[in-house]
Amino acid sequence: MRALVFETFGGPLTVQEVPAPDPAPGGVVLRVGATGVCRSDWHAWQGHDPDVVLPHVPGHELAGTVAAVGAGVRRWRAGDRVTVPFVNACGRCAQCAAGEHQVCDRQTQPGFAHWGSMAQYVALDAADVNLVALPAGLDDATAAALGCRVATAFRAVVQVARVRPGEWVAVHGCGGVGLSAVQVALAAGARVVAVDVSPAARALAADLGAEHALDGPAAIPELTGGGAHVSLDAAGAVAACEDSVRCLRPRGRHVQVGLLPPAQGRPAVPMDLVVARELQVLGSHGMAAHAYPELLGLVAAGRLRPQALVTRELGLDEAGAALAAVGRAPGVAVVTRF
Structure with missing residues (x-):
């Protein structure tokens, strides 16, 4: 063959x-x-x-x-x-x-x-x-x-994060998994903020229905009225993982979807915020x-x-x-x- x-x-x-x-x-x-x-x-x-x-x-x-x-x-x-x-x-x-x-x-x-x-x-x-x-x-x-991509995003959003209608979902990284997560979150009745450094990826996320498509996470707390209820690192990047945790409102849920190979470095997850805000840090694997x-x-x-x-x-x-x-x-x- x-x-x-x-x-x-x-x-x-x-x-x-x-x-x-x-x-x-x-x-x-x-x-x-x-x-x-x-x-x-x-x-x-x-x-x-x-x-x-x-x-x-x-x-x-x-x-x-x-x-x-x-x-x-x-x-x-x-x-x-x-x-x-x-x-x-x-x-x-x-x-x-x-x-x-x-x-x-x-x-x-x-x-x-x-x-x-x-x-x-x-x-x-x-x-x-x-x-x-x-x-x-x-x-x-x-x-x-x-x-x-689609099955991974579906389980991460629906079965692991248990997204509810009306919640804000932040998706960090708009590759295949991230764009799938945008679609799944919208189908679950959520409001979506998509984050990616690529203008083309942001445009595609917006076309799929993301309410906001940003080149960085700084504006998420203001745009969502206090932070995302659910945030996903769909990129598998050290910075994306850290940003995903930091953009959550109190009692928010971070879901790690993207791979984080040790060769690319370890994220410094802000555990002080996890405790102070009672955040959940979750993994999802297919x-x-x-x-x-x-x-x-x-x-x-x-x-x-x-x-x-x-x-x-x-x-x-x-x-x-x-x-x-x-x-x-x-x-x-x-x-x-x-």
Whole structure:
């Protein structure tokens, strides 16, 4: 199969012919219909993830068609159109038994723990636990964004922060996850302040419905009448994390969504404010497959429009340049030609 490969961290990203995978027991192999180009893939390429073994094929947000089924799979067969969370749960540990698949003790992640979806085929584990059937009317390019950006934002806003109608939500970083969080917060009835240094990203956030789109957080307390009720670091940056906590009103909730690799520095979370204002500091890590029906229902009803985030469809030969340039252009790039 054709796949995007890197053989050194931060090194060349080249399309190569490599062996196609076989399905593991309990797993499947998908023919990839679309795969997003995400900042998390950039972190893998840079060597920020200890699970990545070289040579490596990145890619973790995907949609496609089941091509081969491993022994023991009961729910899926060749030809089924599916997507999958970026955390593939084992289905057997204590976390999975509690329904918290996104923090599975024995999780695997395509594009990190094993070769990913920037290829014609990708292997996925524990298919009966992890695959999500796609509605006939949902195209692959739109569906690919659900596995990471949209699902991650949905769980962070709705299930972790528990945003309520009328609350102010501040979103720091308007990349794919941040723009998804803007959409999800608005669908939940919140008012949104978006923060990003890029004028194009701010414009896109405003187009999606953000009430204010700022180049910094200083004005948030005044604009929101005392600070945000909920604030998310969707950028995974030291400054964004600190700003997110500082812009909260008393008893506000900070949700850390963006990755914060130690190699990029540690944020100085203002714990004095956490105590004085009784703030909550929360983490959010993807979303379990069994939680997708509510999200898909919002998409079907038109209350969420992940297709509005897809600004570029690429061929696999363009994926390396897009990965290297992640964050330089607003919106989501999706590989749809292999």
